[in-house]
Amino acid sequence: MRQALDTIAPRPADRERQVTTVVDVARRAGVSAATVSRVLAGRNVVAAATRERVLEAVRALQFQPNAFAQGLRSGRGQAVALLVSDIEQTVYSALTKHVQAALEEIGLDLLLFNLGHRQDRLRGLLERATALRLRGIVIASNDVIPMRELKPLVSALQRQGVSILSIGQRLDRYGIPSVVHEETAAAARAAQYLLDTGRAPIAYLSRIRNSATGQERYRGYLAALKGAGIDVDPALVWDCSYRYAAGYEAMSRALDRRLAFRSLLAASDELALGAMAAALDRGLKVPDDVAIIGFGGIAWGEHVRPALTTLGADPKAIGEHVRDMFRNLLDGGDVPRQTVVKRPLLLRQSA
Amino acid sequence: MRQALDTIAPRPADRERQVTTVVDVARRAGVSAATVSRVLAGRNVVAAATRERVLEAVRALQFQPNAFAQGLRSGRGQAVALLVSDIEQTVYSALTKHVQAALEEIGLDLLLFNLGHRQDRLRGLLERATALRLRGIVIASNDVIPMRELKPLVSALQRQGVSILSIGQRLDRYGIPSVVHEETAAAARAAQYLLDTGRAPIAYLSRIRNSATGQERYRGYLAALKGAGIDVDPALVWDCSYRYAAGYEAMSRALDRRLAFRSLLAASDELALGAMAAALDRGLKVPDDVAIIGFGGIAWGEHVRPALTTLGADPKAIGEHVRDMFRNLLDGGDVPRQTVVKRPLLLRQSA
DNA sequence: GCGCAGCCTGCAAACGTTTTCTGATATCGT
DNA sequence: ACGATATCAGAAAACGTTTGCAGGCTGCGC
Missing domain, CATH: 3.40.50.2300 (Response regulator)
Known part of the structure; x- marks a missing residue:
């Protein structure tokens, strides 16, 4: 048992893994699962008194709806993949920071993939998108992308309802709305x-x-x-x-x-x-x-x-545009083919 | 219709959103959905001839199993959340790069959250973890974390089978295995x-x-x-x-x-x-x-x-340790409370 | 020729939500 | 007071996968 002192075994017995579900909440509130769902979805077809009871039960049980069940039922999750050339470069990490914040504002999670300048990884990553039922894919790369061969895949994804955006590189002639800095x-x-x-x-x-x-x-x-x-x-x-x-x-x-x-x-x-x-x-x-x-x-x-x-660059503005575009796309709206963000000329000492 | 020229409406009609499922594959291969699942899971209880037919159908239809259905069924997804103080700092972006690569090696996706040094965001983020049925959470922060008040939440998550790791900050006295640089x-x-x-x-x-x-x-x-x-x-x-x-x-x-x-x-x-x-x-x-x-x-x-x-720092080594630890944890194994990564003293000109 | 083991595969249930459909009760107009 | 309408809530199906159970078939020993 000496080893127990410097190791940790965080996995509990499987029977312990119980997590509260919508039925638990329903039982506690004396209603059906359907009603709980309606309350949580913010539908106002539920009587005020019932709603209160449900909300009370939700709080008491600390209920968190299973994202997988929601995603399965609705056919779509809440995640967006960000594909980045090299997160270690400050350009991309600044971009990532603001894109993440912007997506969080509209309730989307960010799945990060680092391309490491390896364009051959793109295909595999795009293929994963279907399995993950992504909300969207944001490509942030300066490297030349072999769109010729990727186009069918991209179109298939778009047909599946995945919103694809490009940051930093114009890809709009391939049907990908692009947010770019002025170059x-x-x-x-x-x-x-x-x-x-x-x-x-x-x-x-x-x-x-x-x-x-x-x-x-x-x-x-x-x-x-x-x-x-x-x-x-x-x-x-x-x-x-x-x-x-x-x-x-x-x-x-x-x-x-x-x-x-x-x-x-x-x-x-x-x-x-x-x-x-x-x-x-x-x-x-x-x-x-x-x-x-x-x-x-x-x-x-x-x-x-x-x-x-x-x-200079303006990653904040780019993040905000991405957010606005997703907001639009989720509402089924249109989105500009191209959005250009100004670069300020930061006059310092070297010129 | 002029607007159509400079906008893009990538959302197709809803009926178009069809994606191939395991039953489509089964039908094409002349087997049941169960068999398809068994083949894909790599169980060798399936006859070689049948397996071939199934794999052929999978290729032909470009089948990608719905991650939400899998996650719902198995009670657990394939994602790990990385909580980072400030992705814009090179320390963290380097860390992120290597952690992402390491997790990808073992088939895990990285969900990125930027704390922006706001410790109050931690609670909310940890609460999301239950809903997302995360595989694990990696906390990478130098800021002092209010573990006193977070401890119950963390324990609850661990009881649910979520592996929690800390990078850069020792949190092992709260039951969180930590990978840290020598400080x-x-x-x-x-x-x-x-x-x-x-x-x-x-x-x-x-x-x-x-x-x-x-x-x-x-x-x-x-x-x-x-x-x-x-x-x-x-x-x-x-x-x-x-x-x-x-x-x-x-x-x-x-x-x-x-x-x-x-x-x-x-x-x-x-x-x-x-x-x-x-x-x-x-x-x-x-x-x-x-x-x-x-x-x-x-x-x-x-x-x-x-x-x-x-x-200096050694983010690559840290990433590898994180990978090894997750590998262990997913197998139900133990993991060291603390792993220390050496810092090289990079002797240059200033001293 | 019959029973039995072993191999392979199908059936069906289950995961936790959301949503449609339907039914019950209350409200209202005449 | 009676039927029509509105309001609310439940039952059940569906999303796509995995898996326990059972059953069919083959081959073998007796």
Whole structure:
């Protein structure tokens, strides 16, 4: 019995597992199960006196209706799955926080799945949705999604009444309503700001190939240059990952090659900070020698010296839109194909 | 009809909502529903030929068993709730990532709830657990939990067969198996390191009052000083929040008051970085004038100059322990009251 | 040739709700 | 005072799965 001291066996005997049901409540209140259900559903077809007795019994027995029975009977649960690229990145954790809060407001639970940038996991996860009788699925991913092959599955789910939403990436041409941050316009605005402050030539640093948002931001950069009548210098466009180290390395290499540029637009704050560190390490002054603008508005950028100028995010607004859309969808209403959330240009010290 | 162009109405007519059930599969395979169930449950009491026919039908119809029906029948679902202080903090998002992955390995879904440091939300969330027929609840919070008043509720849940685990905070004296990082010992180790390198006096910066881990870390600091025969100087113990700004402010004030100390042990990386920034702003050299050690191992600390020496975390190990414990619990086995995960002392530049 | 064991499969009940249908009582108008 | 109507509450079916029980069939030993 010594082991009992440092282990815990929380599983009780099976007979103990009794949980109060609607019939227990009914018996105590002297009514039928149907009546209890009606009271709890808030139908006002129940006489006030009866309702009181029922509510009293519910309180006394601490009755909690079995969600599985409800879900089985109604054919639908109260859960929404959130599929996220990488919860560890602050963009996604901030998003998750606000989406969770917003869904909680309308009584929905959040089932979290972390894709870990593995797009092949998507199919399996979407297939689970049917079994789980989900209310909806929210996809939050910047990675390019193989919608071509996923489309039939998505349509089948939608036919089953599962509301599918995309956050951060436009998927509306596949029939998926999307809530996105401003990307192209935001990047263009940032580039324009650099042009206006006489910072041309502007280098561009981003994950472009496999990132949907990366591509959109890149278009904004191109548009701004084109608007100013400037030709894009391919040597100043650096396609890499989104990580800090990649930014550091790209900037180092550019300086080694003595490329001529007076500013940098980076498609993520991590990249921007990495690049900034490299520039500072080589004795350059930021923003005097090279101005830098990032993307995302992470906390770290606010505290670093010089503080990072960046296109911020608004996860709260996104969460609220998601909530409103679900509210609409549950009422059988329509929902906009696309909702765009503004990105504030947070002017700090680096540009 | 113009509106149809930019809105989407994904809800189909109700009659369309048909989803294949076990009877559909049974009919197609020419067997009874019971047999289908047996095949899917992996019971080998079914003849090989029959099993093949059933599996063929399952594939053809893309059958997915209704999780609600299963949950209702078996009295228990496949979901675990993760209650987190603040998913936006990297500590928690890293934890969440690994816990999710670990649970997925054993076929459990993760229901995420963000406490937002509001302990009053705990009760309501725990009450929901009964309705949701959860497999388990994982509490990941540094905040002090009012276990005194929650204990009856927790016991009731455990009696219902809900496995409750705590991450990061020892709750085993309330019958909740806990997986924790080394705190007291880690703080003592860090303080000892500072002593060994001749960095006394050591200032201590933390959220102490309302943080369970804050208290444990503080005990480590005290123990190390006591071990070295040094009296604690109350003026060098600064109790504040865990945020960057608090660290900056605390250090600024200490320098204004010309307090004498040659190093700082901070109970979070954010605090440490804030304090370091304040020191650098006043022209002090880190680590020469003041050495700094943080707690947590966040990414930012690795990139800042000087790079932050810190007690790291091991969320992966924690996730794996949680997985193993659930595996055990689902088999009706015992589980250790307490599991301690080591913190590596990541020696970088700041100390 | 008969009984018996063993293998496989079907029947039906059960999980806990919600909802439709129906019936009982009270209320009202004439 | 009688029938019509409104109001409330119960009985029972249904949601889709799992499982105990029973039964049919095959093969075997006697």
